[in-house]
Amino acid sequence: MDCSAAARPNGSRKALLLLAAIVAALPLALPNNYAYEVAILVALNALACVGLNLLVGYAGQISLGHAGFFGLGAYGSAILAARYGWPAWGSIPVTLAGVALLAWAIGWPILRLKGHALAMATLGFGIIVAIVLATEDRLTGGPDGMAVPPLPGIQGEKTWYWVVGAALLAGVWLAQNLIDSPRGRALRALHGSEVAAGALGIDAARHKVAAFVISALFAAAAGALSAHYAGFITPGKASFLHSVELVTMVVFGGMASTFGAVAGAAVLTTLPHLLTVFKDYEMVLLGAVMMLTMIFMPRGLVPTLESVLAAARAKPR
Amino acid sequence: MLLRAQNLGKHFGGVSALQGVDVAFARGAVHAVIGPNGAGKTTLLNLLSGVYRPDSGAIFFEGRDLAGAPPHQFAAAGIGRTFQNLQVFFNMSALENVMTGRWRLERAGLAATLARAPSLARSERACRAAAERLLEEVGLARWAHAAADSLPYGALKRLEIARALAAEPSLLLLDEPAAGLNPSETREIDELIRRIAARGTTVVLVEHNMKLVMDVSDHVVVLDYGRRLAEGEPRAVSRDPRVIEAYLGSEACSR
Numbered sequence: 001m002d003c004s005a006a007a008r009p010n011g012s013r014k015a016l017l018l019l020a021a022i023v024a025a026l027p028l029a030l031p032n033n034y035a036y037e038v039a040i041l042v043a044l045n046a047l048a049c050v051g052l053n054l055l056v057g058y059a060g061q062i063s064l065g066h067a068g069f070f071g072l073g074a075y076g077s078a079i080l081a082a083r084y085g086w087p088a089w090g091s092i093p094v095t096l097a098g099v100a101l102l103a104w105a106i107g108w109p110i111l112r113l114k115g116h117a118l119a120m121a122t123l124g125f126g127i128i129v130a131i132v133l134a135t136e137d138r139l140t141g142g143p144d145g146m147a148v149p150p151l152p153g154i155q156g157e158k159t160w161y162w163v164v165g166a167a168l169l170a171g172v173w174l175a176q177n178l179i180d181s182p183r184g185r186a187l188r189a190l191h192g193s194e195v196a197a198g199a200l201g202i203d204a205a206r207h208k209v210a211a212f213v214i215s216a217l218f219a220a221a222a223g224a225l226s227a228h229y230a231g232f233i234t235p236g237k238a239s240f241l242h243s244v245e246l247v248t249m250v251v252f253g254g255m256a257s258t259f260g261a262v263a264g265a266a267v268l269t270t271l272p273h274l275l276t277v278f279k280d281y282e283m284v285l286l287g288a289v290m291m292l293t294m295i296f297m298p299r300g301l302v303p304t305l306e307s308v309l310a311a312a313r314a315k316p317r
Numbered sequence: 318m319l320l321r322a323q324n325l326g327k328h329f330g331g332v333s334a335l336q337g338v339d340v341a342f343a344r345g346a347v348h349a350v351i352g353p354n355g356a357g358k359t360t361l362l363n364l365l366s367g368v369y370r371p372d373s374g375a376i377f378f379e380g381r382d383l384a385g386a387p388p389h390q391f392a393a394a395g396i397g398r399t400f401q402n403l404q405v406f407f408n409m410s411a412l413e414n415v416m417t418g419r420w421r422l423e424r425a426g427l428a429a430t431l432a433r434a435p436s437l438a439r440s441e442r443a444c445r446a447a448a449e450r451l452l453e454e455v456g457l458a459r460w461a462h463a464a465a466d467s468l469p470y471g472a473l474k475r476l477e478i479a480r481a482l483a484a485e486p487s488l489l490l491l492d493e494p495a496a497g498l499n500p501s502e503t504r505e506i507d508e509l510i511r512r513i514a515a516r517g518t519t520v521v522l523v524e525h526n527m528k529l530v531m532d533v534s535d536h537v538v539v540l541d542y543g544r545r546l547a548e549g550e551p552r553a554v555s556r557d558p559r560v561i562e563a564y565l566g567s568e569a570c571s572r
Contacts, residue, residue: 177433181441182424185409185417192406199366199404200484201392201421210427256408 012176015259019172023165027158036157038273040229043164044222046265047171049249050258051218054175056247057255058184059211060191061111062119064243065126066219071133071238072099073220074227078148079139081228088151092224096217103216107209126243133235145234148227160229167225168262171218175258178214187211188256219246241283248286252293254300263302318377319344319488319519320365320396325374327360334360335543338374342488342536347510347520349530349551352540353563358523359401361540362490365521366398367391378488393421397486399477401493401523407466411457411476414465415448418483451479455509471502478509488519495526507532531555539563 023043030036052066076095080086086094110121134143141147154163178184186207189197194204227233236242245268253264268289272282297304320342327335335357342348350358363369365376367388376384378394406414423444425437452458455475460468468476474494481489491510495503503526510533514520524530530537530551537554539547541563547554554560 174431177431181430181433181437182417182420182444183427183430185413186420188408188413189406189417189420192408193404195368195388196400196404196406196480197417198368198388199392199398199400200418200480201389203387203389 012180012258016169016172016176019259019262020169023169027161030161033157036161038270040157040160040164041226042266042269043161043168044226044229045246045249045269046262047164047168047225048219048222048246049253049261049265050168050171050175051215051222052246053215053250053253053255053258053261054178054187054218055211055215056250057257057261058179058191059187059208061208061211062115062247063122063212063215064119064240064247065122065124065129066215066246067238067240067242068126068129069099069103069216069219070223070226070242070246071129071235072102073223074148074233074237075133075140075146075223076220077224078146078227078233081149082146083139088149088228092221092228095224096220099216099220100213103213104209107212108205111205111208111212123240123243126238126240130235130238130240133238140235143235145232148231148233150231151228154228164225164229167221171221172258172262175218179258183207183210191256245286248290252289252301254302254304257300257302257306260300260302264300267301318342319379321377322365323375323377325361325364325376326372327357327364327369328372333543335364335371335540338540338543338545340538340545340548342519342521344487344519345514345517346535347514347522347533349522349524349534349537350540351524351527351530351537352546355542356540356563357543358540359492360543362398362492362521362523365391366396366490392484392486395485395487396490397481397484397488398490399474399481399492399494401496403473403477405465405473405476405480407464409465410462411452411465411468411472412445412448412461414476415451415479415483416444418451418480419444419447421484448479448483451483454482454512455479456505471498474498474502474506475509478506478513482513482518486518488521489513490521490523492523493525494522495524495529503529527555 026039030039048070052063055061055063073095076098077091080091080094081088106125110118113121133140154160186197186202189202190204190207198204223237249264249268250261252268254260272279293300318341322340325335325338338361350361352358360369364371367383367386367390371384374384375382378396383391383394406417423440429437449461452461455478457472457475457479460472465476478494495506498506507529510520510522522534534551537548537551538545539554539560546563547557547560
C-alpha cells in the first residue's frame, strides 16, 4: 500500500504547488473554447473525485451513489436561482448546507453497513435521487432538464476556467490538510482495522459519517458549479452511470491518493473527447478501463507511477 | 484497584464463553490471565476493552462503570490493548501507525484541521516526535518510514505495543504478545513489559508462554471453561492442584 505521498506533508505541499502550476500554465496549451470546455469538465469531475476519494480511498467506504449528491448540488442551486430568483451566490451555499444535512441524515443509518450492503444502499440512494429529479417536473423540468441562470459576472469559457481551477485547488488543499492530520489518520485507520481504530479511541461511526458528508459536499459543489457553467442540466448528471464514472476515476487514478483522483478524472474525462469515434461505446470503454486497472495496476495510476519513480531513483545508489 | 469487573458473563449463541467472572487489577502491577485454550481469556480482554458488550456484570475502571459502552469510550478512559491476531494498519507506515495511537491526546477540531491551523502543525510535530521515541523504545526506529506490511511478524507485534503505548494508557491489555515469537524475541517482549510496568502503567497479559508469565507477572488469574478457577501470586498459583489439573488433566494431579 502507498504511504509515501501522504506520509510527508512537504511532499503533498510540493504536489499542490505542481498542480497550481499546471492549472496556471494550461491555458497556454488550450487552442480554443472547446479545449477550455474539456478542461473545465476535467476540473469539475476532479473536484468531485477528490472528495469521493476521501471516503473510498482513505476511509475505505464505498459509495455508488455520489452522482446523487452531484445532481442535488446542481438542481438545488439551479432551482433556487431559476424558480425562486435567488442570487446564485446565495443559492450555492444554501444548497451545500442542505446537501450536508441530507448526507448526515442518511449517513448514520447506512454507514453501519459494510461492503456489498453499503454499496447497495448508496446505489439505492443515487437511483432515488435520479428518479425524483426526473419525475418532479414542475420544479426540475423532468427528463428534458432545465435552464440554469449564469453566475453574475462570470461569463465565457476563460473566466469559468479560472473559477473552476481555483475551486479545484481549494478542494485539493482542504483534502490534503484533512489527510495530513489526526483526523486523516483516523479515517485511514478505519480502512486499516476498524477494531484497532476503536481500541485507540476513534469513534468509527462518527468519522465515517463525517467523511461521507465531506465527500458529498465536494460532489455537490462540483454539481452546482457545473450547472451554472453549462446553463442547462438534465437528470443524467445524477444517474448511476455518472456515479460509476466517478468511482472509476478514483480507482483508476489511485485510491488513497488525492492527486491520483485528479489524474484519474483528467484521463477519463479527456479520453472520450479525444476518441470521439468511441462515443457510443463510452460505457464499454469505462468497463474495460476498470477491469484493466484492477488486473494490471490495482493501486491505480499515480501510486504505481510513484513507486516506479522511487525505484528508478533508488537504483543508481 | 484500577479496574474491578464483577460477575462478567458473555454468551455466543448457546455457548457460554464467560460466566460470573470477578477480576480486580491493582494499579501499577503486571497481571497475567492464563488458562487452557477456550477458557475465555480473549473474551475477557474483549469485554475489558469494549469490543464485546457483556451479557451481565459491571466493569468499574477508575470508579466508573464502562460496561456496555462502545470501544472508543474504553480507550478514551485510558484502556489500551493489542490483538492476538494482528490488527496493524497495513495501509500506513510504521510511524503513522504509532502516530494514530496518539489520537486520544492530540487532535484538533474540523475547522482547525481543514485550515491547517498553526497550533495543529505544532501538535503534529510533537505527535511525530513522541511516535519516533516509542519506535526507538520498541526497537523499530529503522522501520519508521517503512510500509507496515513490509515488516516481519515479530516487528509487527512490537509495533502494536508501541501504537497502544502512544495513547499513554493507564491500563494496557496485551493479548498473547509472545505468540509466534522465537526465544530471543520473547526475551525482548519480557524486557519491554518490565519497562512499561516500571513507568507505572498497569499491564494485563494474556499469554500461553508460562516462562514469560512467571517471569514478569505479580498476580495471576486462571480461567477454565469461562469461570475463574484461581488467582494469586504466580508461584502459589502454579502449585495449585486445581490449576495443574486444568492444564494437565486429573491424572497428572493424582500421580
